[in-house]
Amino acid sequence: MKFPPPLAQKIAFFVLFVMTLFVVLPVLFVMFLIVKNGIGAISWEFLTAMPKQGMRAGGILPAIVGTFYLVAGAILFALPLGLFAAIYLSEYSQDTWLNRAIRLAIINIAGVPSVVFGLFGFALFVSFFKFGASILSGSLTLGIMILPVIITSSREAIDAVPGAFREVSLSLGATKLQTIRHAVLPHALPGILTGTILGIGRAAGETAPILFTVAAFYLPRLPQSIFDQAMALPYHLYVLSTQVPNVDVKIRYGTAFVLLVIVLLMNLIAITIRSHFRSKKKW
Amino acid sequence: MAEFALTTKNLNLYYGRFQALKDVQFSVAEKKITSIIGPSGCGKSTLLRVFNRMNDLVEGVKITGEVNFENRNIYAPDTDLLKLRKKIGMVFQRPNPFPISIFENIVFGLKIHHLYRESKEFLYKFAEESLKSVLLWEDLKDKLNHLATNLSLEQQQKLCIARLLVVKPEVLLMDEPCSALDPISTAKIEELMQELKKNYTIVIVTHNMQQAGRVSDETGYMLLGELIEFGATQTLFTAPRDKRTEDYITGRLG
Ligand SMILES: Nc1ncnc2c1ncn2[C@@H]1O[C@H](COP(=O)(O)OP(=O)(O)OP(=O)(O)O)[C@@H](O)[C@H]1O
Ligand SMILES: [Mg+2]
Numbered sequence: 001m002k003f004p005p006p007l008a009q010k011i012a013f014f015v016l017f018v019m020t021l022f023v024v025l026p027v028l029f030v031m032f033l034i035v036k037n038g039i040g041a042i043s044w045e046f047l048t049a050m051p052k053q054g055m056r057a058g059g060i061l062p063a064i065v066g067t068f069y070l071v072a073g074a075i076l077f078a079l080p081l082g083l084f085a086a087i088y089l090s091e092y093s094q095d096t097w098l099n100r101a102i103r104l105a106i107i108n109i110a111g112v113p114s115v116v117f118g119l120f121g122f123a124l125f126v127s128f129f130k131f132g133a134s135i136l137s138g139s140l141t142l143g144i145m146i147l148p149v150i151i152t153s154s155r156e157a158i159d160a161v162p163g164a165f166r167e168v169s170l171s172l173g174a175t176k177l178q179t180i181r182h183a184v185l186p187h188a189l190p191g192i193l194t195g196t197i198l199g200i201g202r203a204a205g206e207t208a209p210i211l212f213t214v215a216a217f218y219l220p221r222l223p224q225s226i227f228d229q230a231m232a233l234p235y236h237l238y239v240l241s242t243q244v245p246n247v248d249v250k251i252r253y254g255t256a257f258v259l260l261v262i263v264l265l266m267n268l269i270a271i272t273i274r275s276h277f278r279s280k281k282k283w
Numbered sequence: 284m285a286e287f288a289l290t291t292k293n294l295n296l297y298y299g300r301f302q303a304l305k306d307v308q309f310s311v312a313e314k315k316i317t318s319i320i321g322p323s324g325c326g327k328s329t330l331l332r333v334f335n336r337m338n339d340l341v342e343g344v345k346i347t348g349e350v351n352f353e354n355r356n357i358y359a360p361d362t363d364l365l366k367l368r369k370k371i372g373m374v375f376q377r378p379n380p381f382p383i384s385i386f387e388n389i390v391f392g393l394k395i396h397h398l399y400r401e402s403k404e405f406l407y408k409f410a411e412e413s414l415k416s417v418l419l420w421e422d423l424k425d426k427l428n429h430l431a432t433n434l435s436l437e438q439q440q441k442l443c444i445a446r447l448l449v450v451k452p453e454v455l456l457m458d459e460p461c462s463a464l465d466p467i468s469t470a471k472i473e474e475l476m477q478e479l480k481k482n483y484t485i486v487i488v489t490h491n492m493q494q495a496g497r498v499s500d501e502t503g504y505m506l507l508g509e510l511i512e513f514g515a516t517q518t519l520f521t522a523p524r525d526k527r528t529e530d531y532i533t534g535r536l537g
Contacts, residue, residue, distance in 0.1 A: 165380045168443075171335060172450050173369035174395040182394055187382065 019156055034256045055218060055240060056247050060255055066135075066230030067204055067262070073139025073226070074146060074203045081143075082150030086192075089151070090158040091180055110148035115208035117145045122212035136226045139213025145209050146199035151200070157191020158184060174187055190277035194239025197270035201263045207234040214268065217243070233259040288313045288454055288484040289334055294348035296329060298341065303329045305508040311454075311501075316476060316485045318495040318516070321505035322347040322531070327488040328410065330505070331456045334486065335371040336364060352454075364462035377457040378439035380446070382433035387441055388431045389413050392449035409449075416448055417441040418475055438470030441475065455479065460493065473498050492532060496520050504528045512537055525535075 003011065049059030069246040072144075072197075093099040121141025131137045134175075161184050169183035185192075223230045237255045240247050289311040296304035303326045311317045319327045332338045336357065357367055366385050380388050390489060391483060393399040397504060400406070400438040414420040414447065421435075424441050431442055440460060453493045457476075460471040476485060476498055489495050495502050504527075512519060512528045523529045 092418070162379075163377065164377070165381060167340075168375070168379055168446075169391075169395070170340070171337060171368055171373040172392050172395060172447065173365045173367075175365060178395050182391065183381065273522075 002150065008249055009151070014258065031260065034253055034260055037249060038253035038255075038257030040262075041248075041250040042257065043081040046251075046254055047258070050220070051218065056251070060236060060251075060258065062219055062222055063231040063233045063236035063255070064258065065216075066216075066232040067234075067259075068231060069135050069223065069226075070138050070142055070232055070242060071200050071203050073135060074142035075196065075200060077143035078147050080151055082147050083154055084193065084209065085147075086151045086154035086158060087185075090155050091176070091184070106148050106151055109144075110152065113208075115211075116146060117141055118146070118212050121209060123268050133212070133214055133216075134227045135214055135223055135230050138210045138232075139226075141209045141213045142203040143207065143265055145206065146203050149199040150192075150195050153195025154188070154192045157188035157195070158209065160191065161187045188272055189281055194270045194274045197266050197273070201266035201270075204266065205234055205259065205263050207238055210235060233262070247257050249282070286313060287311060288352065289486075290349075290351040291333070292349040294330075294333065295344040295346070296326075296333065296338065297344040297375065303508050304333070304384060307508075307510045309503055309510055309513045309533050311484060311486055313484050314480060315440045315483070315500040316480055316487060316498050317485065317501045317503070318499035319488045319503050319505060320490070320492055320495050320531075323490070324507045326508045327505055330510075331373075331458050331486060331488050334454070334456055335368050336362075337373065339364075348408075352435070369450050370452055371456060372447040372450065373455040374440070374444055374447060374460045376457060377384070377463055378436050378443055379396055379444050380439050382430065382432045385431045385434070385442060386410055388446050389449060393448055396450055396503070413449055415444045415446040415464040418471075418478070419445065421432040435468070436464055438473055439462065440468075440472060444475070444479075454484045454486065457485065459488055460488060462490060492520075504530070506529060 046059045051060030124132045125137035164185045169179040216229040287310040294307040392436045499516045502516040514524045
C-alpha cells in the first residue's frame with residue numbers, strides 16, 4: 001500500500017504524536033491524581049505541625065525538615081567533591097588507562113540502583129564508621145548517589161567553555177589554577193548549578209538510600225544534631241501508605257503533593273538558571 | 284638599550300614528526316612593527332607562538348635553537364613562563380573578549396597579577412586610561428557595565444588589546460588581528476597600531492600584503508617553514524632579493 005506523500009506525512013505525524021502522548025499521559029495523570037487528592041490537605045498546620053494520633057492527623061513538619069537537612073548535607077558533601085573531581089578530570093587528567101577507568105566508573109555509578117547505595121551507606125557509614133543511623137550517614141549516602149550527576153554536568157559545563165578563554169588567560173601570564181578560577185569556572189557556573197539542583201531534586205525524592213541509613217518511622221521531636229535520626233518525606237509517604245492503618249487518603253496525598261512540589265520547584269529553578277544564562281552567553 | 288627585542292637563532296620546531304619551522308633566524312627591532320607574511324600553513328602563527336611559548340601547550344612539540352629576549356634564551360630551562368607571557372602578550376585572530384562586562388574584561392589582568400584594588404576611584408581611573416590607550420574611551424565610557432561580546436568586532440578587538448596592555452607587556456604579538464574585520468575597522472586598528480608602536484614592539488602576522496606594506500617597518504616572508512627573506516618592508520616589496528619572494532608579492536604564488 002502506498003500513500004501520497006502529504007498523507008504519509010500526516011499519518012507519520014499522527015503516529016509520532018500518539019506515541020509522545022503515551023509517554024506524557026501517565027506522568028500527567030499521576031500529577032493530576034496527586035494534586036487533586038492532595039491539595040485539600042495543604043494547610044498551615046499541615047506544613048508546620050508535628051504528626052498527631054499515630055500520624056493519622058496533624059502535620060508533616062519533621063518529614064519536611066528531615067528532607068531539608070538530608071538534602072543540604074548531601075550537597076555540602078557532594079558539590080565540592082564533585083566539582084573538584086570534574087575540574088581534575090576535565091582540566092588536568094591525561095588520557096591514561098587509570099583516568100579512563102575513573103571516567104567509566106563515574107558513568108556506571110549513575111546506573112547503580114538506589115537501594116544498592118542504601119546498603120553501601122549502611123555498611124560504610126552506619127556500621128564501619130559507626131555514625132549509626134543518622135542524618136550524617138544519610139546525607140553522605142545521598143551525596144554519593146548524586147555525585148555522578150554533579151560530576152557529569154560539571155564536566156560538560158567545563159568542557160563547553162571555549163578553549164580560547166583558556167588561551168587568552170594563559171597568554172596574559174595567568175597560572176593554570178588562575179585560568180580555571182577566573183576564565184573557566186565563572187563561565188561554567190550555570191551548568192554546574194543546573195547539575196547540582198537536579199541532584200538535589202533526585203536526593204529529595206529517593207527512599208532506598210535513606211531507608212537503612214537515617215530514616216525514622218516516627219520521631220516525637222525534630223532532630224537536634226547530625227547524629228540524630230530524622231524523618232523524611234519519601235519514607236514518611238511510604239510509612240503512611242503501607243505501615244499505618246486507617247490513614248486518611250488526604251494526608252497521604254498531601255504528603256506526596258508536598259514532595260512533588262519540592263522536586264518540581266528544584267527542577268524549575270534549574271531550568272530558569274540555565275535559560276537565564278543561555279540568553280546572556282554568546283561565543 | 285638593546286636594539287633588538289627578540290632574536291632567534293637556528294630555530295627549528297617540530298609537531299611530532301612534522302617540521303613546521305626550519306632554521307629560522309632573524310631579529311625583531313625594538314619599538315618597530317615587524318610583519319610576517321606568507322601563504323597559508325607556512326608557519327606564521329607557529330613562529331609567533333614561539334615567542335610567548337604558547338606552543339608549549341600543544342602536545343608533542345619539540346623546539347631546538349634559541350630565542351633571545353632581554354639577553355636570555357627564553358627556552359632555557361629556568362625561564363619564568365608567567366613573567367615571559369606577561370611581557371610578551373598576544374592578540375588573537377578572532378576577537379575574544381570574555382562574555383562578561385567591558386569593565387570586567389579590562390580588570391582581568393589585574394586580578395591575575397594581584398594588582399586588583401577594591402577602590403572605586405582606582406578602578407574607574409584605570410578603566411579610563413586603559414580604554415583611552417586603545418582609542419575606545421569616548422565610545423564606551425557610559426557602557427562599562429555592558430556585555431563585551433555585544434560590541435562591534437572592531438571594538439571587541441580593541442578591548443582585547445586594552446585587556447592585554449593592562450598587564451604592561453613590552454612586546455605585542457598579533458596573529459592576523461584584522462582578518463575578522465571590514466576594511467574601515469581594519470584601518471582603525473592599523474591607526475591604533477601606529478599609536479602603540481611608540482611604546483611597544485609589535486610583531487604582526489598577516490595574510491594581507493597591503494597591510495604589511497602599510498603598517499610595518501620590517502617584513503619577513505615565510506614559505507613552508509622557512510624564512511625566505513627578511514628586511515626593510517620597502518625593500519622587500521620593491522626589490523626582493525629572492526625569486527620566491529618576488530613570485531609571492533607579485534601574486535604568482537599563494
Ligand atoms: N598543533 C599542531 N599539530 C600539528 N601540526 C600543526 C599544528 N599547528 C599547526 N600545524 C601545522 O604546522 C604548519 C604551520 O601552521 P601555522 O598555523 O603556523 O600556519 P600559518 O602560516 O599560521 O597558516 P594560516 O595562514 O592558515 O594561519 C601547518 O602545516 C599546520 O598544519
Ligand atoms: Mg595562522
